[in-house]
Amino acid sequence: MKYKICLSHVNLATYSLLKEWLEEKFKDRLSVIDRAYSDEPIHIKIVQVSQLHDWVKVNRLKKHYDCYYILLLDEEWVNTSPLAIRLQIQSLLLNPVKKSAFFRSINEAIKVLDQQKIALIQVKGKKIISVHKTKMKLNExxxxxxxxxxxxxxxxxxxxxxxxxxxxxxxxxxxxxxxxxxxxxxxxxxxxxxxxxxxxxxxxxxxxxxxxxxxxxxxxxxxxxxxxxxxxxxxxxxxxxxxxxxxxxxxxxxxxxxxxxxxxxxxxxxxxxxxxxxxxxxxxxxxxxxxxxxxxxxxxxxISKDPDIKKSTEYIEDHFSEEMTAKDVASHVNLSYSHFIRLFKKETGSTFSEYITFVRLRKSVWMLRYTDKTIEEVSDEVGFNTPNYFSSTFKKVIGITPREFRLTKEIIFV
CATH class of the missing domain: 3.30.70.270 (Reverse transcriptase/Diguanylate cyclase domain)
Incomplete structure (x- = not known):
């Protein structure tokens, strides 16, 4: 059987070279089709990837044509090669391609086609699928x-x-x-x-x-x-x-x-x-x-967009481990104490005391997870007065004690 091979998605210089090689060795087994989208059945498609969005084009082609794909990947985009696996591409060659490597790839394609005896048929306009095609979802x-x-x-x-x-x-x-x-x-x-x-x-x-x-x-x-x-x-x-x-x-x-x-x-x-x-x-x-x-x-x-509250929360983030009162922060942002505490509660949903406590707890979570410091040391470094108060507050907010938290395991997503 003589198979049809499409070279429409390679640049002019590469096209001329590949066509010459195909005529030299495979003229009895392959006939070249020049058009990108053809009403004729396509058995092998050669596509050149010379920019990142060529991968999108490959994905689109696979929705139109179920055939054997050979990709020529320009060397500067070699870091994107894992996409070939994700898209289930049968053959990937680095470009400029070596003649021997190209011949091996074509021979393998012909061998696969001969073994599978693929019969391609046309359905719904220009969409070409094989008669033995299994249903596949769009490659997520x-x-x-x-x-x-x-x-x-x-x-x-x-x-x-x-x-x-x-x-x-x-x-x-x-x-x-x-x-x-x-x-x-x-x-x-x-x-x-x-x-x-x-x-x-x-x-x-x-x-x-x-x-x-x-x-x-x-x-x-x-x-x-x-x-x-x-x-x-x-x-x-x-x-x-x-x-x-x-x-x-x-x-x-x-x-x-x-x-x-x-x-x-x-x-x-x-x-x-x-x-x-x-x-x-x-x-x-x-x-x-x-x-x-x-x-x-x-x-x-x-999250509050009020400039005074943003300034105050940034100050808290920078000085959370220090002794700090609402009056100190109100003075820092040039607001009266009474106006500041009302505005802070309205904009953050928390009282000043609740907010700074949470910031300290969040800092302690990192230290408990990633350092070997004792609970007493962590308590002191994040600004709690006593380890007991730190532990009771931690359990109230997080749901478990600091000691129990150290027995949990962080989820590492693949």
Missing amino acids: SMEHYMLRRLLHEDVHSESEMMESLSLFNENEFPNTVCYVQGFIHLDSHPINENQAVQLICSNFKQEFQGIVPRVYFLPFRRSLIILFRQTDNICCVKDWKEGRATFEKIVERLLKEYRIQIYIGVGSLYNDPLLLHHSFKESKVARALPPYHEVSLRYFEE
Whole structure:
């Protein structure tokens, strides 16, 4: 059988060279097709990756043509080669390609095609599939990769953005980002990290099913980034009552049934995809700062934007371990004591004493987790008067004592 090979997605110089090689050795087995999209069945496609968004084109081609793919990857993009595995590409060659390597790849492609006896048929216009094709979902890893690029502000132009959006089904592109961290209690029937991650993801999927079109999960080692599209007619995520109730239900169930404690920071809603990275940054900030209401759920939109309060909270962050009173901070921001304490409570949801206590506890959590300092040393360094007061306050807010916290295990997301 003579197979059809398409060279339409390589540059002119590479095209001429490859065509010459094919005619030299494979003219009896292969016929070259020049058109990018052909009504004829395609058995082998050769695609050159010379810029990052060529990977998006490859993903799109795979939705149109189920055939044997050979990718020529320019050396400057070799760091993106793992995408070939995610997209299930059969052969990857570095470009400029060596003649011997190219011949080996073509021989392997012909061998596979001969063994499988692939018969390609045309369906629905120009979409070509094989008669033995199994049903496959759209490759989620490519979507996740593009989301990572957006969160890290690696997509700048409108054309790149349109390419990225083409990977997603209509009305499923996320507009809200959550930043999740957590730990596992080891007090009874402890589960491992992989189970914990799976349980967190499955609970989010289950509880948000029917509420949002789709939920995406991006692991960032010590955190899990959860993205979804909020479709209700709201301006602020913090005012989304169904969402808040769902978050709280997930937190409660994971702790009660599986002894998994999670903390969620929620960014603002951004319908412009190019602004999604703002929601990501905000979710990290929300996770780190004291809560307005629940310890386990913090909304960026609840963080005070008042300049005097922002100045005062920054001062607290810088001097948390020192002796500090509300009068000291009020003087620092040039406000009267009475006005300051009323404004502080209104803007942060906490009294001055509650707020500084939480900041000190948050600092102590890091020290308990990552240092060998005694509980007494940690208590003293973060500004508590006595170890006993530190332990009782820690248990009241965190739910366990500092000693018990040291027996928990932080969840490392893959």
